[in-house]
Amino acid sequence: MSTTDLERLPRPDRPRRHADPWLWILLPTLAVFGLIFAAPLADLILLSFHHMAGPAQVDAAFTLANYRAFVTDPFYLEMLLRTCGLGMLVTLGCLVVGYPVAYFLARTPSRWRGFALFLVISPLLVSAIVRNIGWFPLLSQSGAVNWLLLKLGLIAAPLSLINNFTGVVIGLIHALLPFMILTLTTVIQRIEGDLEEAAANLGAGPLQAFWRVLLPLSLPGVVSGLLLVFAMAISAYTTPAILGGNRVLVMATYIAQQFRSVLNYPAGGTAAALLLLFAIVLTVLALQVRPAGERTP
Amino acid sequence: MIRWLALRATLFLVFAFLLAPVCIVVIVSFNGGPILSFPPTSFTTQWYALIKPSFYSALYVSLIVATCTALLSVAFGLPAALALSRGRFFGRDALNAILLSPLVVPALVTGVALYQYSLSFWDLTHIALGGTLIGLIVGHLTFGVPFGIRAILAGHANFEPALEEAALNLGATPLQTFWRVTVPILRPSIVAGGIFAFVMSLDDVPIALFMGGGDATTLPVQIFTTVEFDFGGDVMAVAALIVGASAVLMLLLDRLIGLEQLFGARQ
Amino acid sequence: MRSRVESFFGGALFLIGLLAGSSATALAQSNVTLQIGCYGGAFTDVEQRFVAEPFTARTGIKITWINGNPSDHLAKLIASRGRPAPYDIVYLDDDIEAEAVNAGVLGKSGADDLPNLKFLYAQAINKDGFGPALNFYSTGIAYNVEKFKAAGIPAPTSWADLWNPKLAGHVGVPTLENTMGHAFLVAAEHLAGGDESTPEKGIDKIAQIKAQSYPGSSPVLDPLLRSGDVWVAPWLNGRTWGLIDRGVPLRFVLPKEGGFFGMTTISVTGTTQHRKEALAFINDVLGPLAQLGMASQIPYGPTNKLLAGILAAYPEMAKKFPSSPEDLAKLKLINWNVFHQQYPHAVDLWNRKIASK
Numbered sequence: 001m002s003t004t005d006l007e008r009l010p011r012p013d014r015p016r017r018h019a020d021p022w023l024w025i026l027l028p029t030l031a032v033f034g035l036i037f038a039a040p041l042a043d044l045i046l047l048s049f050h051h052m053a054g055p056a057q058v059d060a061a062f063t064l065a066n067y068r069a070f071v072t073d074p075f076y077l078e079m080l081l082r083t084c085g086l087g088m089l090v091t092l093g094c095l096v097v098g099y100p101v102a103y104f105l106a107r108t109p110s111r112w113r114g115f116a117l118f119l120v121i122s123p124l125l126v127s128a129i130v131r132n133i134g135w136f137p138l139l140s141q142s143g144a145v146n147w148l149l150l151k152l153g154l155i156a157a158p159l160s161l162i163n164n165f166t167g168v169v170i171g172l173i174h175a176l177l178p179f180m181i182l183t184l185t186t187v188i189q190r191i192e193g194d195l196e197e198a199a200a201n202l203g204a205g206p207l208q209a210f211w212r213v214l215l216p217l218s219l220p221g222v223v224s225g226l227l228l229v230f231a232m233a234i235s236a237y238t239t240p241a242i243l244g245g246n247r248v249l250v251m252a253t254y255i256a257q258q259f260r261s262v263l264n265y266p267a268g269g270t271a272a273a274l275l276l277l278f279a280i281v282l283t284v285l286a287l288q289v290r291p292a293g294e295r296t297p
Numbered sequence: 298m299i300r301w302l303a304l305r306a307t308l309f310l311v312f313a314f315l316l317a318p319v320c321i322v323v324i325v326s327f328n329g330g331p332i333l334s335f336p337p338t339s340f341t342t343q344w345y346a347l348i349k350p351s352f353y354s355a356l357y358v359s360l361i362v363a364t365c366t367a368l369l370s371v372a373f374g375l376p377a378a379l380a381l382s383r384g385r386f387f388g389r390d391a392l393n394a395i396l397l398s399p400l401v402v403p404a405l406v407t408g409v410a411l412y413q414y415s416l417s418f419w420d421l422t423h424i425a426l427g428g429t430l431i432g433l434i435v436g437h438l439t440f441g442v443p444f445g446i447r448a449i450l451a452g453h454a455n456f457e458p459a460l461e462e463a464a465l466n467l468g469a470t471p472l473q474t475f476w477r478v479t480v481p482i483l484r485p486s487i488v489a490g491g492i493f494a495f496v497m498s499l500d501d502v503p504i505a506l507f508m509g510g511g512d513a514t515t516l517p518v519q520i521f522t523t524v525e526f527d528f529g530g531d532v533m534a535v536a537a538l539i540v541g542a543s544a545v546l547m548l549l550l551d552r553l554i555g556l557e558q559l560f561g562a563r564q
Numbered sequence: 565m566r567s568r569v570e571s572f573f574g575g576a577l578f579l580i581g582l583l584a585g586s587s588a589t590a591l592a593q594s595n596v597t598l599q600i601g602c603y604g605g606a607f608t609d610v611e612q613r614f615v616a617e618p619f620t621a622r623t624g625i626k627i628t629w630i631n632g633n634p635s636d637h638l639a640k641l642i643a644s645r646g647r648p649a650p651y652d653i654v655y656l657d658d659d660i661e662a663e664a665v666n667a668g669v670l671g672k673s674g675a676d677d678l679p680n681l682k683f684l685y686a687q688a689i690n691k692d693g694f695g696p697a698l699n700f701y702s703t704g705i706a707y708n709v710e711k712f713k714a715a716g717i718p719a720p721t722s723w724a725d726l727w728n729p730k731l732a733g734h735v736g737v738p739t740l741e742n743t744m745g746h747a748f749l750v751a752a753e754h755l756a757g758g759d760e761s762t763p764e765k766g767i768d769k770i771a772q773i774k775a776q777s778y779p780g781s782s783p784v785l786d787p788l789l790r791s792g793d794v795w796v797a798p799w800l801n802g803r804t805w806g807l808i809d810r811g812v813p814l815r816f817v818l819p820k821e822g823g824f825f826g827m828t829t830i831s832v833t834g835t836t837q838h839r840k841e842a843l844a845f846i847n848d849v850l851g852p853l854a855q856l857g858m859a860s861q862i863p864y865g866p867t868n869k870l871l872a873g874i875l876a877a878y879p880e881m882a883k884k885f886p887s888s889p890e891d892l893a894k895l896k897l898i899n900w901n902v903f904h905q906q907y908p909h910a911v912d913l914w915n916r917k918i919a920s921k
Binding site: 019020022023025026028029030032033036037038039040041043044097098100101103104114115118119120121122123124125126127128129130131133134135137138174177178179182183184185186187189190191206217218220221224225227228231232234235236237238252255256259260268272275276279280281283284287288 | 300304307308311312314315316317318319321322373374376377379380381383384385386390391392393394395396397398399400401402403404405406407409410411413414417435436438439442444446447448450451452454455456485486489492493496497499500502516517520521524528532533536539540543544547548550551
């Protein structure tokens with residue numbers, strides 16, 4: 001079918017002059033979202049425009065002082081940067097580690113494919129706190145990984161794999177990998193295998209076929225997966241606390257601390273609002289990656 | 298060949314990485330040694346016998362909540378994902394980003410916010426949501442719906458509208474086209490979104506801590522409060538039991554309807 | 565030893581059962597259900613077995629447990645200010661109770677409400693008339709005997725021993741946000757010549773420790789002590805004994821400066837609609853049988869003085885927790901009001917000097 005034929009067909013996403021009917025279809029979800037998430041959260045975040053007046057209490061006067069204090073303090077900006085760096089590292093790690101697995105799962109004819117998919121999500125079935133603590137015997141100084149590496153003579157002294165930034169990255173990649181793999185699998189599955197074959201027939205090597213054909217075609221779906229993983233990486237606080245040994249302060253651990261222990265709702269609300277704003281801006285930017293030919297509204 | 302070997306080796310390593318903590322949990326749950334340690338010293342099944350009935354009732358609550366959360370998440374996620382990928386309206390990208398935002402907010406904050414809000418709701422209607430299954434499901438929908446939307450958006454990215462058009466041209470109504478063409482094509486990502494919502498509901502502590510309690514205590518909350526006092530073998534046994542039971546369930550599903558069906562045949 | 569306590573205890577419960585049986589028909593008509601915020605796990609199990617079941621049999625009042633962390637209970641109570649509380653009764657650690665009092669969410673309970681109050685040790689009674697303590701525990705030093713011997717380090721006798729350079733990389737320092745962390749900050753403040761009002765001194769002092777990690781809760785520190793990655797940590801008596809009983813080569817000592825009191829308090833909430841029933845329940849919790857029941861199951865010391873004689877007869881059980889007036893004399897109370905005034909400042913310093921280094 002040529003492009004001109006397609007243009008003539010009544011495409012569901014043809015631009016319209018009056019209100020797009022898709023808005024009506026979006027409405028129920030938006031209403032539920034507003035009712036169960038946006039409104040409660042706004043209620044809480046509004047507290048960040050007041051001063052703290054006792055545990056979980058605020059005074060009446062409106063102020064921007066909490067925001068000013070946050071954005072003018074290099075300590076908090078560094079924390080935001082650390083959070084962003086962590087999110088990107090984890091997202092990239094999930095992509096690199098997850099893509100080959102997703103490719104295999106999407107293309108394999110094996111009858112064990114379904115079970116392999118189950119194995120991918122099985123780590124999520126182990127309660128988060130148990131799963132995080134399950135890393136200790138593997139990653140600690142006296143743990144299995146260091147033992148093996150020492151035995152093989154690959155390292156001279158045990159590596160510090162937990163209680164630092166490395167530990168948080170390992171733990172989060174592990175926890176979020178299933179989301180990346182499953183998302184990518186559904187994306188790659190939708191791309192015709194014939195295209196890769198065609199590329200191979202035209203003399204492209206496997207890497208070239210991946211780089212020139214598969215990756216560009218899967219990019220919009222990949223972006224969806226990346227956004228999902230990034231969002232979860234910057235909002236996680238249990239894994240950073242446990243595997244970082246409470247040495248890696250990120251936005252989410254700070255927010256949890258202010259809400260839970262200090263009961264400083266204005267400070268926690270300020271950080272949560274800024275994290276949210278930061279993520280929304282980043283998401284909108286990432287969404288500009290579109291398949292060739294699609295127009296922005 | 299070399300390409301397949303490299304892929305196989307990568308696969309093996311990634312699966313080893315993914316499954317390592319799961320294996321540790323399962324092995325430790327059979328460890329009869331005096332210390333809950335690794336490697337194990339002797340074999341026992343005593344921890345399984347020590348699992349308290351309250352864990353089973355909590356598991357029951359969790360399964361109901363997770364199932365409802367998964368179904369509703371997909372039900373609200375599918376239309377939203379279609380609208381976000383096909384609609385051409387002002388602010389589409391912003392709405393897309395905003396609908397993802399519950400995943401960016403630490404769950405604890407959502408828990409506190411929802412709890413406060415449920416009290417305002419009580420002021421208005423005298424309906425208590427806290428401590429009920431409905432309250433738990435509402436709480437879990439905050440992250441379930443974004444999972445549904447995100448997974449379906451990803452699967453929709455390479456959607457070929459020609460198939461729908463063909464159906465419409467052949468005289469199918471839009472509704473028929475939706476059920477017979479659109480949904481089957483998107484089924485793998487719909488299932489993925491449902492699975493995300495399901496497992497995250499089964500793993501959530503902070504929201505369930507605020508919205509649950511009493512008869513509406515979920516398994517993760519039960520585990521979380523138990524280990525505060527005693528990190529015993531019974532907790533490991535429960536954790537292992539869930540993995541084992543899910544594996545059996547998956548194998549059964551595979552035999553009965555075939556997971557291929559769920560995840561969609563390759564084209 | 566335990567079996568003897570249990571058999572004694574079984575007999576006592578049987579007696580209660582008889583008493584309850586005879587009066588049950590008269591009293592078991594209440595259709596009130598008390599909502600109780602508690603910790604969960606073994607703690608709630610014990611309270612269910614030794615307080616709630618006999619209580620319900622005697623009065624007909626039903627109990628619903630809502631399990632969670634004290635700080636989460638507090639957040640819920642604060643959120644519901646001005647409305648009927650989500651709990652009628654709440655169990656809180658003493659540090660959190662002080663915050664709850666500041667937040668104005670607890671109700672008072674005096675000697676008129678609680679006949680058993682007069683049998684409690686003075687340290688267990690809240691000076692301002694809020695919920696009393698039902699048990700004592702202590703924050704001291706847990707250390708690995710074998711690791712210390714192998715490294716040629718003498719057994720710790722003072723908080724200052726945690727700064728021994730030979731222990732670098734093997735100290736588990738509880739993060740500031742939990743009860744142990746609160747107590748350890750006060751210990752460091754005292755070592756540095758300050759007190760609860762000078763967190764900067766304590767935090768500078770703690771920052772000098774070469775910590776293995778800063779565990780956020782007991783279930784995280786627990787496996788580190790088991791595996792030997794952490795050799796020494798400021799920790800609670802109960803958790804240490806839990807590991808010793810499982811064969812981990814640990815010992816629990818109170819430093820010569822004194823360990824710190826920890827206690828579980830039980831309070832009626834400010835806006836409960838069942839105050840009378842709630843107070844009756846709390847009075848049972850403070851009674852000798854309930855407290856002995858708890859002590860026989862989990863290592864918490866009773867606050868009821870009437871039990872001193874029985875505890876002295878069971879030294880194997882009593883050595884695990886503060887159990888006699890002499891034991892209590894080795895522990896110090898923390899001024900939580902001063903502590904909490906400085907707490908946001910302390911956390912800010914902790915974040916800058918320790919948590920992000």
